Amino acid sequence: MIKQTALFIPGNQPKMHISADVFGADCLIFDLEDSVAIHQKDSARLLVKEMIQAFDLSYTEVIVRINPVDSSFYQDDLKEMLQARPDALMIPKATKAVIEKVEADLKHYNDIYPNETLKLYIIIETAMGVETALETCLASKRIIGVLLGGEDLCTDMKVTPTKQRIELQYPRSKIAMTAAACNIMAWDTPFVDIDDHDGFKEDALMAKALGFGGKVCIHPNQIDIVKEVFAISEKQLKEAQEIIEAYELAQQQGLGAFSYRGKMIDKPILERAQQIVAASSKE
Amino acid sequence: MDINKPSQAGTLESNDVYVQLLPNPNGNIEIKLKSIVYKQFKDQILQVANQTLKDLQITSCVLIMDDQGALDHTIKARIESAVKRSL
Numbered sequence: 001m002i003k004q005t006a007l008f009i010p011g012n013q014p015k016m017h018i019s020a021d022v023f024g025a026d027c028l029i030f031d032l033e034d035s036v037a038i039h040q041k042d043s044a045r046l047l048v049k050e051m052i053q054a055f056d057l058s059y060t061e062v063i064v065r066i067n068p069v070d071s072s073f074y075q076d077d078l079k080e081m082l083q084a085r086p087d088a089l090m091i092p093k094a095t096k097a098v099i100e101k102v103e104a105d106l107k108h109y110n111d112i113y114p115n116e117t118l119k120l121y122i123i124i125e126t127a128m129g130v131e132t133a134l135e136t137c138l139a140s141k142r143i144i145g146v147l148l149g150g151e152d153l154c155t156d157m158k159v160t161p162t163k164q165r166i167e168l169q170y171p172r173s174k175i176a177m178t179a180a181a182c183n184i185m186a187w188d189t190p191f192v193d194i195d196d197h198d199g200f201k202e203d204a205l206m207a208k209a210l211g212f213g214g215k216v217c218i219h220p221n222q223i224d225i226v227k228e229v230f231a232i233s234e235k236q237l238k239e240a241q242e243i244i245e246a247y248e249l250a251q252q253q254g255l256g257a258f259s260y261r262g263k264m265i266d267k268p269i270l271e272r273a274q275q276i277v278a279a280s281s282k283e
Numbered sequence: 284m285d286i287n288k289p290s291q292a293g294t295l296e297s298n299d300v301y302v303q304l305l306p307n308p309n310g311n312i313e314i315k316l317k318s319i320v321y322k323q324f325k326d327q328i329l330q331v332a333n334q335t336l337k338d339l340q341i342t343s344c345v346l347i348m349d350d351q352g353a354l355d356h357t358i359k360a361r362i363e364s365a366v367k368r369s370l
Binding site for chain 1: 298
């Protein structure tokens with residue numbers, strides 16, 4: 001399944017829930033955390049639970065961002081969402097210890113609320129989280145994706161976010177690399193200036209260049225931009241197909257190494273071409 | 284189960300319903316409904332409200348609903364939220 005776009009939807013706003021399907025996001029993240037006021041946390045989780053149970057959401061991946069494990073809302077969020085049965089939970093402020101706690105709780109509830117197929121996405125959004133990202137991503141086999149939480153990270157680092165995102169250069173590289181090492185999805189941090197479409201596109205291009213597989217959106221008008229940026233271009237696909245054809249011809253001629261347009265093609269380049277063709281067939 | 288204290292849930296935003304729950308000295312369930320789609324969906328809304336209260340084992344209350352076109356699942360969620368807040 002292609003997961004380039006994931007749209008955050010505030011958990012306590014019914015009008016956003018019922019129009020979620022028209023936006024075309026690959027994944028929907030129903031949010032019980034930052035977009036919900038403290039005195040509405042109880043109401044939001046019930047609304048999200050009822051919504052997931054009432055609607056056919058099989059066209060997308062349904063994810064719920066619950067409240068942090070050390071918050072007073074976590075246990076109730078977990079119990080209600082285990083009844084709702086989304087495809088995945090998104091765990092904020094993730095560390096190895098946090099994921100181990102979630103795993104233990106899921107195991108504890110499994111007899112009452114079977115949850116063996118429930119997946120996890122984690123949000124790395126603290127300095128310690130960035131530095132220990134590898135052990136966190138490996139903490140559970142349920143983890144299928146990691147999101148960089150840039151705004152919270154800047155707060156933790158006590159830096160002011162810049163338009164060029166200089167402060168996120170290292171964290172972004174680290175998270176993309178960690179995700180690749182663990183063979184899980186990497187989503188880049190949200191871009192909060194929802195009216196700056198050019199800035200958002202530049203940001204998404206940077207994320208793609210660093211190795212992220214997609215980007216989280218906080219407004220529907222960001223979705224098409226992400227799809228455009230992360231789509232495989234016709235030129236890329238044509239080049240990949242030609243490299244594979246050149247390889248097959250070289251094989252027939254009994255040649256090990258071969259060249260394509262003056263460049264020597266070795267195994268990594270060939271594999272990359274094969275990945276592009278495979279990914280294109282899924283789009 | 285009776286309602287012990289007043290509570291409310293929901294908002295007056297589009298596709299939501301604002302519900303208020305009050306103890307009922309008469310000992311039965313009384314629903315007061317105002318809706319932007321009253322003519323078309325009054326019966327459906329009341330049916331969902333009554334069923335939700337029944338599922339939550341509420342036998343006595345005054346339920347005041349100001350509906351802005353909420354779907355069934357929203358009505359159910361908001362009533363459940365108000366009930367839990369009133370206990």
